[in-house]
Amino acid sequence: MREGGLEAPFRRPLDWENPDFYDEANLDAEMRRVLDICHGCRRCFNLCDSFPRLFDLVDGSAKGEIETVASADFKKVVDACTLCDMCFLTKCPYVPPHEFDLDFPHLMLRYRAVEAKKNGVGFADRQLAETDRNGSVATKIAPLANWATDCSHHAARNALEKVAGLHHEAALPKYSKQILEALAKETPVAVNREAPGFGRRAVIYATCFGEYNDPGVGLAARAVLAKNGVETEILHPHCCGMPLLEQGLIGDVAASAKQVAAAFEPWIDKGYDIVALVPSCALMLKFEWPLIVTDDPKVKRLAASTYDLSEYVVGISRKEGLAEGLAPIEGGVAFHVSCHSRAQNIGRKGAELLSLIPQADVAVIERCSGHGGAWGYKTANFETALKVGKPVARQAQSSGKAYIVSECPLSGPHIVQGMERLDAEAKKPELLAHPIEILARAYGVK
Incomplete structure (x- = not known):
């Protein structure tokens, strides 16, 4: 209002x-x-x-x-x-x-x-925004890429700071040795035909992070959905364009929107929902793309068919009910609500998802982590990002929970870095990339 x-x-x-x-x-x-x-x-x-x-x-x-x-x-x-x-x-x-x-x-x-x-856009910024190309190359040389970007390797990180403007202390995402789509083909899952949600079908939009950096989020999502009777496919046609949007390259974002919408169109025709693993990507598909590409019915249809991952699982729990088998998770969870989760105007779905676990002990932190996508990695912004996120780090540390998780995969490591700045000797909670991984553990899925 x-x-x-x-x-x-x-x-x-x-x-x-x-x-x-x-x-x-x-x-x-x-x-x-x-x-x-x-x-x-x-x-x-x-x-x-x-x-x-x-x-x-x-x-x-x-x-x-x-x-x-x-x-x-x-x-x-x-x-x-x-x-x-x-x-x-x-x-x-x-x-x-x-x-x-x-x-x-x-x-x-x-x-x-x-x-x-x-x-124009600076060379380094333009190259960093090429997430599909970077991910495709880095997964092929993942051990080397992860070594070079590790904060403990000072010479490599100082060189990266000079070349790309990425602060030498910023925790950069690691790369997987295999992409999510390939791993999913190697590890099929059986759909629970007795689950209340049986009959649903969904395509998991892998997103760049899920495809190249942490396939575990996508595999956990697929396992949880299979437990609940949902037949899934995993697809990553192209980046959602959020890194390009940050640079003001709106035309390139429009091209991405049309490409991804065309790839998902046949699945939507067959009755599949589209489920995005990362809130920023869900926000792009659902809200930003229709404001940028106003004349493409495929883009509009994709927006209407897309769900944030937490939103989708909570929707199953409300409409059909979740499959049995959830067990308590000891130690409690400090859960950070990401800004792009809030921007979808769907409520605190990640917190609702965690509350589905029996005897749930969840401390909800609803404030900006300060990271802001690639913005928080940059030398000019890193200290400001930590300053903005300090209240979140303080709340996470004082919660005393065994786990910390944010729906934004970049916010979690940034919050942990903020906690280390507050007290390097304090015991740190286990960091997970998405609340779906905790739900998977509650189901006994490794």
């Missing part, structure tokens, strides 16, 4: 194919309009670092007003935005249909798109 009205908030399509979208004078005027409203409101003061930077810029200007802030300084605000969408979803009272018509994250995206069109 918007401030002063009862209408539901909505987001406008991105007009990225209109030449006016890239007009610098128009962009500057819109930046000043929106940032002036944000400066006067300040409800987002405790979200990402964009807002403190904005407030300091205006407060420190000659007149303490947006009119005396140099346009070049707006980049400091834009560079701190992680596109988490929390300001739009949880804080801002001025989103459409309010007459102020604010969409701060998409304005930051527009600024980056104008930058990318005018100056």
Whole structure:
């Protein structure tokens, strides 16, 4: 509900194919309009670092007003935005249909798109965004890739910092020796025909992380769904484009959307649901793609057929009921609700999933981890990311739970690094990449 009205908030399509979208004078005027409203409101003061930077810029200007802030300084605000969408979803009272018509994250995206069109994207950033290519190569040389990116190998990490701008202390994702699709073919699972959910069919969208970095999430999801009678296939047609979106490369994201939507279309025709392993990828398929590709019925149909993994399992539990066999998990779980889980506006489905386990002991942490995708790895942002995520690390540490898990696979290691900064000697909980792995353990699945 918007401030002063009862209408539901909505987001406008991105007009990225209109030449006016890239007009610098128009962009500057819109930046000043929106940032002036944000400066006067300040409800987002405790979200990402964009807002403190904005407030300091205006407060420190000659007149303490947006009119005396140099346009070049707006980049400091834009560079701190992680596109988490929390300001739009949880804080801002001025989103459409309010007459102020604010969409701060998409304005930051527009600024980056104008930058990318005018100056291009830096070589290192462009290469890091090629997640499918990078993953395909790295899985073939996984031991070497994992050695080179390990924080304990200082020479290699210092070189990587100089070449790619990735902070030498940032915990980077490891690569699997085999991709998820190949592992799934080697390890078939039997569908439980006696389960209440028998008859459902789903394609698991592997995502780049599940396909190349941690296939365990996908294998756990497949095992849990099989226990509950769901016939599954695993498919990874292409990256969802979130790393490209972060760079303002909206046209490339549109191409990814069309490619993935076309690949999933035959499965949707056969009655399969689409289940994304990573919240950021689910967010792209369900919400961002239809705002970028507005004229492709396949993209719209895919959006309507896509579920976040936790959302899908909880949906089975509510509609049909889960299969028997869940056992308690000792020690309890500290569960972090990722921003892109919250941005889907589906409730705390990961926490609900964990609560399905008998005698569940779950401490829910609903605050930004500070990581923000690839943003938090970068040398310029790593310390800020830890600072923003410090309250989460503190809550996780004080919870005393045996496990810590976030639905965002990048947030979990970042939170653990924050905990180590607080107390390097304290006992650390076991880190898991997704709550589905805990549910699998409760089912006795290794």
